[in-house]
Amino acid sequence: MQSRIVLECAEGHSILEMPRRLRITADTVRTWRRRFIERGLDGLCDELRPGVPRKITDADVQRFIVRTLEERPRDATHWSTRSMAAATNMSQSTVSRV
Template sequence: MAADTFRKWRRRFLAKRLDGLIDEPRPGWPPTISVDQMEAVVVRTLEEIPKNATHWSRKSMAEHSGL
């Protein structure tokens, strides 16, 4: 970790304790899918095997999940 980064996080922690360690909003477009949708894809990827395949491809998971 760079010294400047460490100092920034230390200052935030000293000022707000654990609340200071919550990540600040990042620039860019807001997510287009919800946290629940992301979680469902991760769980399905880890716990299910698609028919006629050994693993999920990006395309097969997208088609299956509708994303």
């Protein structure tokens, strides 16, 4: 969406016209336009969000996915959140979020 906003700005579309057509807020248009003006293409990447940093890494997520697709638990036909949590030493709620 960010690139679409920047491209439409480059084509001369109004900041007030784009929100209606793209179904976003005018503040969103202004934010991405400002980021692009200040930082170029690097400005189109999402910034870190406020709050506590993630505890589960991308590697953890990848490990869950690979394990789900390539392995089967003992004595079962598929992984449950409980069996995956036990196998990976993570909480059931963490497995559910993944």
